[in-house]
Amino acid sequence: MKNQTGSEGSEDSEHVEGSHRKVVIRTIPTGVEGLDEILGGGVPEFSLNLIAGLPGSGKTTLAHQIVFANATEERPVIYFTVLGEPLLKMLRYQQQYTFFDPLKVGTAVKFVNLSDLLLEGDLEALYGEITKQVEAIQPRVIVVDSFRTLVGGEFGDEPASSMQLFIHRLCHFLTSWEATTFMVGEYGMEDIHGSAVFTIADGLIWLWQVAERNSVVRKLQVLKLRGHSSVPGLHTIRISNDGIQAFSRTLGLVGKKVPMGMGRRLSMGIPELDKMLGGGIREGDSVLIAGPSGTGKSALATQFIAEGVRVGEPGIMAIFEERPEGYLQRAGTFGLDLKDAAHSGMVETLYLRPLDLSVDETMREMTEAIERVGAKRLVIDSLVGFEMALAPGFRADFRESLYRMIGALTGAGITIVSTVEVEDTFEGFPFSHYAISFLTDDIIRMRYVEIGGQLRKVMVVIKMRGGNHSKDIREYVVTDKGVVIIGPRRTDFTGLTSGLPRAVSGVVEVSPEPKEPSE
């Protein structure tokens, strides 16, 4: 393939688009789960990037993760350390992470200490040492940690212009060496207008650590990335023994298209309810089951999963208020034996109860489980528990996060049934205190009504997006078979939605569930 100058070009690095030959910018992996997706595939090769943030935000850990993901003996990595965290301490602490491979130290990962030269205050010598090392080792990746210390140091009588020149020379040199460079620096947002490095850098990854009430929330933002489109916004990160893990705001599901059966209806496992739903739930819908405590929301959701098992559709139950064993046991009391299905991998129960979760992390748990079992059905029981499991800082964004999550999952072909507890006021008929009905395609409302001196239960399909559904208010009971709808719609009462209906005829009520103690 000839390029415009007539020389042979490598298809690996270039491609033809029309009559113009364009450079294909390849990427290198970060080694950070979820971050490559945020960066649009990885870090653009040969780019010069700044990893910025305040102390303790995870900058050095991120740099090390990138280093160990890319270092080989053939194409080593140079890690320049400057005044700041002593290398001995850095090695001591960083090797606690699982990504750290001590066998790479010295061969694939070469640490070079610049502190002595920095203390001597000789910029020329400093520049000379960096270039000497780079030329000798020909690294694939270069890290300067901390760049802020390097360019913010005292250099004897060197004027400020010399420092600016040094930064420019260094950045240009690093850029020209076909290495991907990461400069690590303790910067706050207030520094962004005061340093040339922000202009020169091709990529700018900012790490945040914010304490909110009793929780710490870590976030990452790609403020700038030349040559690639990254996912904008703040993304949650977590630092564990495995290093940093990033959770994209788009939840890793952007662009994922799952072929769905055209208008296929999924049974809820209750034939009468399926009829009320116009034949069942539309595949890929998000269903909200709203009702007060004890009305059978969890039973209904469990029946949805059990029906999936019956027809060979694996399911996930993300539960926030009960332990999985108890949940499965309770399902058993409804005649829904899900334990075998759990053992065979048809059903997986996710118990998500730590109190500092982000929606994005929860989503990752769910999507991984969905992929693991090939799930088509997902139950979230309940949204109230879900919200409580989030760190306080994330609760403020709960609706927005839920919107993204539901949109991403249903877009991937998953049918979601969520439960939400609402208080029956006997004055109104609220669907949810979250005002999230716009997030859901279908709403089933359950509630208590007082009839004949009993607190009975009724349900009604409030909404089915894009489909007709029954408007009947149907009475139901929760038995050892789960939720069972009984009788036709009630035409003998008005005001059922208020919970305090009035009889319109002199019908003698027969209790559907006699509860008198036996003699």
Next chain:
Amino acid sequence: MIRVSAQIQEVARRAVEYEAGLGERGGARIGGALLVCDKLRRHLTPLIGALGYGALMARTLGSLKRENGWAEEIVSGVNGALEMVQLPWSGRSGEEGSPDPEELPARLLGFLATLIGEVIVLKLVHEVWPEVHGVPSDKREAMR
């Protein structure tokens, strides 16, 4: 108290032996130990800085001097470079004299291993003395 594993001790002994050549006299062995330390200083300084190495050596030497009188004759510079004030062991053999020269690099490496782990330390040693028998020469051996 600096803990030194048997493997580090053995590696230090072999490195000193190598640098001391065939000399078995105390003077030759302490010379070998000083050479080992100097080679380690040159190799480690680009990694951890002169001040970092100097601090390591000061700590090592301090520990050694508390238990070994002969070490009083060794002084360390800020950058960890060693100098001998005199050679009190001159004329005595290693067996009859108290000096146990490999203890110096052994403690230095042991201290380093406490901080950054034995695997990395053994790798670094191998980079300096790849030809010394007994110094781990491949990854599997280093991991052992």
